[in-house]
Amino acid sequence: MRVLVIGSGGREHAIVRALSRDPAVTGLHAAPGNPGIARLAEVHDVAPADPADVTRLARMLRAGLVVIGPEAPLVAGVADALRADGITAFGPDAAAAMIEGSKAFAKEIMAWAGIPTARSRTATSSDEADEALAAFGPPYVVKDDALAAGKGVLVTEDLGAARRHAAACRRVVIEEYLDGPEVSLFALADGASAVALLPAQDFKRAHDGDKGPNTGGMGAYAPVPWAPPDLAADVLDRVVQPAIDALRRRSVPYRGLLYAGLALTSAGVKVVEFNARFGDPETQVVLDRLDTPLAGLLHAAAAGDLAAAPKLSWLPGAAVTVVLAAEGYPGSPAKGDRISFGDYSERTEAYLLHAGTAVAGDGSLVSAGGRVLNAVGSGPDLAAARAAAYEAADRVRMRGAWYRHDIAERASGGQERTRYG
Ligand code: AMP
Ligand code: GLY
DSSP states (O other): OEEEEEEOSHHHHHHHHHHHTOTTOSEEEEEEOOTTGGGTSEEOOOOTTOHHHHHHHHHHHTOSEEEEOSHHHHHTTHHHHHHHTTOOEESOOHHHHHHHHOHHHHHHHHHHHTOOBOOEEEESSHHHHHHHHHHHOSSEEEEESSOOTTOSEEEESOHHHHHHHHHHSSSEEEEOOOOSOEEEEEEEEESSOEEEOOOBEEOOEEEGGGEEEEOSOSEEEESOTTSOTTHHHHHIIIIIHHHHHHHHHTTOOOEEEEEEEEEEETTEEEEEEEESSOOTTHHHHHHHHBOSOHHHHHHHHHTTOGGGSOOOOBOSSEEEEEEEEOTTTTTSOOOOOBOBOOSGGGOSSEEEEESSEEEOTTSOEEEOSSEEEEEEEEESSHHHHHHHHHHHHHTOBOTTOBOOSOTTHHHHHTHHHHHHO
16 A cells, blocks of 8 residues: 655654555655655655645555544545545544534534533634633633634633733634543544544643643643543543434444544543544554554544444553653744654664654754654653663753653652642
């Protein structure tokens, strides 16, 4: 099978890495890719969110499967265009990707399908926003209705800040605060049915101890030892399947990855958000643990025939990823800083994925985004995986690079289990 992966981040590097190990993949292409991806796949220029350009490339490569990594191409209708051209695409059509593209639409689907989530109101004026803020009270949760690369959500005790954020958005979803640890659960969906991947936990805040602003994600681990053992089955039953059924009834079959961001509250599991694609950086740890060859799974979902896919099998042990960020992230990250590595490549239990890198004119590797590299470590348990990931992270040399020091720390020490288990 010839596979084309669209995207250029750490998530896409993890997807390409898994595909490169699948013997069913006879040709591996990526666009636009990045310098890490280019070591595993042939990379091509593309405007990733331009449906005609992606279709042109897929046709030229005679791709048997196109995997769309990020949300922007999905919302722009890249999957629709590929399917209209007879190309098998992993990723929902634009109408189904609205489950991520509009928070208000996601809320509407959840209400309609009876999916547990925070109570919410959608506001389009400051009066409506004020009413909603008063109704739910602090901590205030204010979400830009539109896509904002993980930065559209403000959670704050400060009413003034909440009002300012609401005023800066055209349409805003204001909701009840959900108290409890968060877990990400990914499901592969074929339009009618779904299978769950391994639960993972992401660290959204910039700094240690969950301090600082929201980011795209600063690290992740999988599996989640403190989560209830039936979490995946329960979420499939009460969240994922009802969402897929609701979309199918609206004639928008969901083919691709449905990402449920969950809060484990004292009143049970509730949905914080849906995303229409693999999460970043959770994918880096989930795919590290996946033993089943990836291409057949993604192809089965894309072709509407998950029943034909092999049963999922997982490697024992755990994986941890630590995001190395550039100076200034998540505000305005510095770019063009030179990156060099120690001898990490000699280790087998840890590796680096490229997230925001580029090759400069003189051939050296430089930073080119806010999240620059992901160090991934694995081992028999979270503590070992964590040690391996941090050892790989420590070998990176780059001016201004920084990372969180507490990724998977509590979970590997068992404290999460006592608190929530
Ligand atoms: P979202 O983009 O909707 O996932 O929001 C980003 C982050 O904001 C989430 O991962 C949570 O940490 C936080 N958040 C979002 N909604 C809520 C909520 N209702 N209650 C508490 N925290 C929330
Ligand atoms: N890790 C959060 C996201 O991918 O949205």
